[in-house]
Amino acid sequence: MNQRILHTLEYKKIIEQLSEQAASSLGKEKVLALKPSSDITEVRQWQMETDEASHVLRLKGHVPLGGIFDIKPSLKRTTIGGILTASECLEVASTIYGGRQLRRFIEDMEEPEMPILREKVTEVEPLRQLEQKIRSCIDEHGGIMDGASDQLRRIRSKIRTYESRVREKMETYTKSKAKMLSDAIVTIRNERYVLPVKQEYRGSIGGIVHDQSSSGATLFIEPQSVVEVNNQLQEAKVQEKHEVERILKELSEAIAEENQMLYHNVTVLGHIDFMFARAKLASQMNASMPTMNDDGYIKMQQARHPLIAEDEVVPNDIEIGRDFTSIVITGPNTGGKTVTLKLVGLCTLMAQSGLQIPALDGCELAVFDEVYADIGDEQSIEQSLSTFSSHMTNIVDILDRVNDRSLVLFDELGAGTDPQEGAALAMSILDEVVQRNARVIATTHYPELKAYGYNREGVINASVEFDVQTLKPTYRLLIGVPGRSNAFEISRRLGLDESIISSAKQQVGTDSRSVENMIASLEESKRGAEKDYEEAEQILKEAEDLKKQLQDQWSQFEEKREKLYARAEEKAEKAIQNARQEAEDIVNEIRNMKSQAELKEHEWIEARKMFDEAKPQLAKKKANQKQEQAPKQGTKELKAGDEVKLLTLNQNGTVVEQTSKNEYQVQVGVMKVKAKRKELEFIKSPQPYKEKPMAKVKGKDFHVKMELDLRGERYEEALNRLEKYIDDALLAGYPRVSIIHGKGTGALRQAVQNYAKNHRNISSHRSGGMNEGGSGVTVLELN
Structure with missing residues (x-):
């Protein structure tokens, strides 16, 4: 960017504010070297860096950047054999410690969305040994210790x-x-x-x-x-x-050995300090991150000039580059036209420097190759270039270089000469710049330019509002409404005789009166539209509040319904527990009556499993209950293989055969039960057999026992059988299995339990209970 443009738009003042935010001389050095970039990739990278640093400040409120010094001169001296002073050595140790603290601070943050900072801090080498060596020799005051x-x-x-x-x-x-x-x-x-x-x-x-x-x-x-x-x-x-x-x-020699790493640390720390300086300035300005584009589009809502106090500046909405590429602003002196020009230019330079801009979220700014400005009149703080020759010299230089990737700012275009000639020159200059597809914002006093925006494609009029009642400008920018003369209204407010005002109006041409009436109508329409917009916003807000209330009430209803389901489930659970205890007592009595040969241990385990699974799942299944209908009991004739529900035991089983006209033998778990037809509820018929992937085969289709007897096996052969058995049991879908290894020396039991610890599909293991074989059996829980 041209240095004169940076001076005209007061970019240096932004740099001065930015340098005050740097925590170290390393960061200040980076700030003072900062210039706007015209490379959109680089600009977007800078903006992402600033946004990440702002995110950290919002979460933590601070960042540990203290104790970091610019040790590059000291490092350079060590490379040529120079001896550092004790204070210089101490600065090296302090910088190492500061870098390590910053790295730990960033790495300990739980936020994952910080790729740039996380990558940067990983480049900071801890260098603990060098730091400890220095601190073991030099105290915190810079003195050599005994x-x-x-x-x-x-x-x-x-x-x-x-x-x-x-x-x-x-x-x-x-x-x-x-x-x-x-x-x-x-x-x-x-x-x-x-x-x-x-x-x-x-x-x-x-x-x-x-x-x-x-x-x-x-x-x-x-x-x-x-x-x-x-x-x-x-x-x-x-x-x-x-x-x-x-x-x-x-x-010094030890420092020289780590010279390259230390120099890299200092470079990285300086860049991180620079990132956080930009974030601190953004926080101070209440700024937001702009979206950058390279098609010349600018859109800012409630944008504020960054060099005007927040309690004095008037926010404005500005858009250019889509429907129109040029804005012609008209209006009275001291109305804020020049401030608007500088606002757009300075925010553009800030954005292209990686700085956030003082506007609402969602703003967009373009990356331009060059920003040109002809600003300088009695309102300029730094200088006065109000003569016609000074303006034209600058404009000629701009016209020599402007293209479609340029932003051009003209203040009082064509001023300083005969009004008719000046207006004609202004329109010709604007035509030339617009034809080159540059983005142009121009201010003017000439009434001829009010009609310019209506006659040129891609050009729009704008004005700064003036309050006739208070005789003061409001500094609000009105895009689409040209400025109009307020001379008659102001004169009337100041007490000028009405006859004089009427005489003056008669001398004004018909065209001029028509234009003024049109402008007044536009202003009234705009105010009406703004009022309607405010009312619509209020209605939208009320609707959103109502929606939130309804959502809260629905959430309360859902919560209450969940509690009722849970309460019902709890009652059902208690009933099942009582029934389970009664069934357990009956099973124990039968077990005492039958010999071990008639009913094996794993069959009792399977029976208990059936009772465990007989639990209500009301809360989990209530959504499906609306769609699924319970099978109805009917007079359907049952066939072998049909799945039925035994109503007397509340258990599912499979029909084995029909023993008489109205009686069936049903397989329920490991037991076979005879039941009347009325005691059975049909569920479904067996599906025709088709081959399935091994991983989906269920327990009832895969013929493997729920126990494995390894007694008498050799150690290695036993482990091979165990491994194959576990695979088969997993495919069968068993929740648990029993491994019979006997008591003996305990070596086989230890081998089984060690295998269980290291198998990812075995969630736990335990020795068998009194009714399961005791320590001679290991029960494995599968998942």
Whole structure:
């Protein structure tokens, strides 16, 4: 984009606001380098980045970007063998820690819709060892700690010892020679401990004079008795300095080894800070993400100029690029025409920079190759280019470069010269730009241009509203309604004699009066349409509220019905439990009467299964009950294989044979029962046999027992049989099976249970109960 255009539309002020939102110098650097892009793919990527960052701020309210520094200069120095200071090393450690904190923050968020941020933070290397190495040597204030090395600890221990000795000797002087001293204190000159001795006592205290006061009355003398200890102290401090330098050199070399990763971390962190700076600005402006297109279409609802205070700006709806490609705005001075031009231009530049715009959700903006503007009059804040020659110089430059991927903003087109010639030039310039299919918004005072929008295809008139009652502009943009002169109404409000106004009206041409009357009619129609729209919106809102009330009442009804079904089911469940207990008692009595040879254990298990399955499912089946009708009992003759319901036991079974005219033998589970015809309710006849996939074969069609006896089998052969048996049982649809392995040494039982633990279709296993074979049997639950 042309720098002059960025200046004219005050883009720099947006950049200044954006830089204030950056948390680090890295982010500020990215902000200051930001320029609008004309690549729609890049612009859409930027907008997605801003939207993701805004999403995080809405959820969390903040993002941990503290402690991140621009360490690129330090990294560059380490690559050429430079030694970093302790504070520079500490900044490296802080940046590593800040990057790791940010990565953990993003990764811990449960929101899945953050592909860009998640990908970015994965590029941040933790580098824990380097950070720990630095922090083990440098404290939080930037000082080298004693524990940085054993040598440094010993040297500093010696320094403290020497300092203690010097102070002890010096204190003997401050106590015994106090009258010879200007002040009974020990001070330092040239990094050596000295005493402030009065001039007249110079000879009484032998030693080295290091300094004297400005008046010469006080000499700073190092007593001879402490010279040697001071020398040792200075030597230790030199050793300390060398050791510190060695430690910093070692740290700098460690940083240099990770130079490439650190540089990449800094680049990524700077970009993430830049993303969140854009999101923070969007939050501050109450902005929304625009949908970007490359067909020159702009649509904004309730758009606000981003540089005008929110409590002062008037929102406006703006659309251009579909039904019309040019807007000609007419109206009085100070009415908001120039603000509208700058609003469209500045929002376009912001959107092409990845920034959200201050408008309602659902806005659309186009990506232009260039934005051209000829704006500059007495309303311009920065400069004044109101002369005709200045305008024409700029317009000529625009006409040399404009094309169908350009947005052109003309302010007071043709102003500064003879009105008739200026109006003619304005229409010719607009014709040229419109012919090139550029998007154009122009403002003008010329009445001739009011008719321009009616005579040109793709051009529409617009105006800024003026309140004649208050004699003030409302700053509302009215698209489709040209501006009209309010001179007569304003003069009347200000008290001008009515006769003068009538005389003036007679001098106005018929055409002009017709145009003014037409404009007045359009304004009235627009106000009526807006009123109807508001009423329709109110009716729609009331209808939506009513719909919500009905939905709430229906939900309450459904909930109440569910509770009634649940209550009925609970009662039925209790009845089934009582019946089950009675049946269980009967079965136990029969079992005690019959021998094990006549009725096997798995048959008792099957019987219990039948009782378990005899539970009501009212709540689950109530929807189907409306569609399914219960089979009616009739006089239908039953045949072998028919599925029937034994009413006396409330169980389903299969007819085995007809034993007499009115009596049938029925297979119910593992039991065969004789029943009268009236005790049987026909359900359905058997389906003709057709081959099915193995996975769909039911238990009644697949001949496999519900138990497997492995007693006496070898270990490996037993496992092979078990594996094949489980596959067969699963195909048969059994819910559980029993594996008989005996007690013995327990090895076979352990093998069966280990197999059960690792099989994905075995949900659980247990040892058999007292009536199931005890520990000699393992019961497997299948799924």
